[in-house]
Every structure is written in C-alpha cells, then in structure tokens.
Amino acid sequence: xxxxxxxPGTFDPITNGHGDIARRAAKLFDHLIIAIAASPSKxxxxxxxQRVELAHIxxxxxxxPNIEIVGFNGLLADFVGQHxxxxxxxxxxxxxxxxxxxxxxxxxxxxxxxxxTIFLTPSTQYAYISSSLVREIARLGGKIHEFVHPEVxxxxxxxxx
Numbered sequence: 001x002x003x004x005x006x007x008p009g010t011f012d013p014i015t016n017g018h019g020d021i022a023r024r025a026a027k028l029f030d031h032l033i034i035a036i037a038a039s040p041s042k043x044x045x046x047x048x049x050q051r052v053e054l055a056h057i058x059x060x061x062x063x064x065p066n067i068e069i070v071g072f073n074g075l076l077a078d079f080v081g082q083h084x085x086x087x088x089x090x091x092x093x094x095x096x097x098x099x100x101x102x103x104x105x106x107x108x109x110x111x112x113x114x115x116x117t118i119f120l121t122p123s124t125q126y127a128y129i130s131s132s133l134v135r136e137i138a139r140l141g142g143k144i145h146e147f148v149h150p151e152v153x154x155x156x157x158x159x160x161x
C-alpha cells in the first residue's frame with residue numbers, strides 16, 4: 001500500500017525548518033503533499049500563489065521526486081479526503097506548540113478518524129525558527145538570511161520595503 005502524507009501549513013514564508021521537516025517526511029512516505037493553506041484570516045504577507053511558488057523554489061534543491069506542493073482553500077479534513085491521504089505530518093518545535101497541535105490532531109481525528117497525525121521535531125538548528133518570527137525580524141530590519149532560502153529572503157525583503 002502506498003502511503004500519502006499531507007504536511008499542511010500557511011508557510012508564510014516557508015523557512016529552512018519547514019524544509020527540514022519536509023525532507024525528513026518525504027523519506028518516510030511514498031508521497032508527500034505540502035499543502036499550503038490560503039488562511040485569509042491570518043492575513044498572510046504573501047498571496048497563496050506566491051507561497052506556493054516560494055515553496056517550489058525552497059524545496060527544489062531537495063530533489064525528492066515524491067514531494068508535491070499544492071495550495072488549498074477550506075478545511076484540511078476535506079483536502080486530506082480529496083487526496084486520499086492516510087497521514088497528516090506536523091512539526092513540533094517546542095512544548096509551547098504541543099497544546100495547539102494536540103488540539104488540532106484531536107479535531108482531525110474526529111473529522112477524519114481513518115487518518116493519523118504524526119509529529120516530527122526539526123533538527124536542532126531549526127528548533128526556534130517560525131514564520132512569524134522570521135516576518136517580525138524582517139519587518140524590523142534584522143538578519144533572516146540564515147532562516148530561509150535565498151529567494152525567500154529576497155522576496156520577504158521586497159515585501160517589507
């Protein structure tokens with residue numbers, strides 16, 4: 001049986017930590033879909049189309065043929081069902097992420113009981129990186145080049161001007 005996993009998120013912007021989780025998850029599953037949520041309520045800096053494009057650029061170097069990047073609108077449970085996935089992959093950076101992720105996993109278990117959620121922790125050098133921190137540092141003129149792909153860095157700097 002081929003196992004399809006979904007790695008969902010807003011990815012605004014995609015960070016090196018996201019890339020780390022994606023590369024590691026791609027080695028565990030036959031097919032990994034990076035599902036980029038529109039999330040208009042979060043008022044993302046980048047449009048959905050831009051976030052999908054930046055994810056393609058940031059993950060191109062992985063050369064893992066089993067990764068697909070897709071933007072979506074709506075409920076994750078519906079997206080998972082449409083793609084007949086068996087697993088949802090989520091990253092956990094710190095204990096502070098756990099409560100929210102645990103709640104989301106429980107709700108997804110209720111909505112799609114046949115789908116399992118697994119958690120991967122990032123490599124140590126990415127454990128403190130989040131999109132919101134990267135955006136805030138960029139907004140304040142700080143250095144973010146170590147946290148994102150060079151093309152993401154340039155796109156974010158352009159947005160912050």
